[in-house]
Amino acid sequence: MTPTHHLSADTLMAFSAGTLAAPIAAVVACHLDYCAACRARLREMDMIGALLLEKVNGAPISVRTLATARYKAETVVPETPVLATARRPFATASNGMPPALKRYTGLDLDDVPWKWLAPGIQHHRIALPEVSTGDLRLLKIKPGKKLPEHGHGGMELTLILKGAYTDCVGRFRAGDVADLDEEIEHQPIADETEGCICLAATERPARYKGPIARLLQPFVGM
Numbered sequence: 001m002t003p004t005h006h007l008s009a010d011t012l013m014a015f016s017a018g019t020l021a022a023p024i025a026a027v028v029a030c031h032l033d034y035c036a037a038c039r040a041r042l043r044e045m046d047m048i049g050a051l052l053l054e055k056v057n058g059a060p061i062s063v064r065t066l067a068t069a070r071y072k073a074e075t076v077v078p079e080t081p082v083l084a085t086a087r088r089p090f091a092t093a094s095n096g097m098p099p100a101l102k103r104y105t106g107l108d109l110d111d112v113p114w115k116w117l118a119p120g121i122q123h124h125r126i127a128l129p130e131v132s133t134g135d136l137r138l139l140k141i142k143p144g145k146k147l148p149e150h151g152h153g154g155m156e157l158t159l160i161l162k163g164a165y166t167d168c169v170g171r172f173r174a175g176d177v178a179d180l181d182e183e184i185e186h187q188p189i190a191d192e193t194e195g196c197i198c199l200a201a202t203e204r205p206a207r208y209k210g211p212i213a214r215l216l217q218p219f220v221g222m
């Protein structure tokens, strides 16, 4: 399955510039592991960034920069059976842990030490470097579970690893990334059969709408 929900241009640009909060950047890296389309767009942005930087610094764009930029653009990784296989795990592998996250945590999806978070929801918080802000965690949501309606105090990225969920934006399957900004309020519902395992990153805590969800928030830490 090739992802159908991708990273926004703003997010890719910020990733290219290195300005994203660590948990958000981690989810971007995991989606890039699987998405050739976003990798290609990122390469273009890296190229534009290099050109702009030289311009901002006042120097005329050198032949060397242009050659480097062209080289980067032209060395787009060709579509090979290896790449196709690399994207396929979302649809076929029994595991589903993104390679970038496996390298960082050493965990397979089957080995995650899930903890209870709320009825029908388990989680595993991923430790971040001390200087990092925000939150990065794996969430396992039981089939048919409806999450509390909420908005976000900042950027939120969610990458689906297994199963699916549906909200006002659409249906998100394995490999898809939900790139939400502060404007969006949503109420995800996990797939009726498979449920949903996802990797969720937030810059700041979510804003829950219901009184019970708001009361629970200090305890669950989201």
Ligand SMILES: [Zn+2]
Pocket: 003, 005, 006, 007, 031, 035, 036, 037, 038, 039
């Ligand atoms: Zn993508």
